[in-house]
Amino acid sequence: MSSRGHSPVDRATATRHVMQANRSVDTSPEMRVRASLREAGLPGYRLHWKKAPGRPDVCYPGRKVAIFVNGCFWHRCPYCSLPTPKSNVDFWEGKFARNQARDQRNHQQLVDAGWTVLVVWECRLKKGRLEDTMGKVADEVRRAKLRDKGEGQVVEVGVPSAWRLAVARHRLSRGRR
């Protein structure tokens, strides 16, 4: 087949096929989390359950565990610190501030109701880190069953504690100014 033989229609079809192929290979972070939970022998989760504040991506109502799979850009991962887009800065800053406020509100409501909130950042689910992170998520889900149901908590899973400390210190110093 000569390259001249490609009509625009052919090309569009070819593009569609490539996109479909990519979709099945490149699964989203949320899909990776779900698959790992099933592999860990923890099926029975609910997706975007309406009765839980913030409709967590994945949750186990019986264990009172909510899992939020956070995209680093939209939820402003403190560890990636992705830059704000250069144009429409006001729009982006407003959007990010609202996203973060919503996340905090949802987490607080769940914690107040005695839930364990697991925050899983997208960057912790990349190749080479996925197994480690999801191993910790599975541990937390199992542990929640044994825990006293009275107290809720937020756990960022798979984040090195040194990073967490650095971000907390940074926030503290910003608050003091």
Ligand SMILES: [Zn+2]
């Ligand atoms: Zn990140």
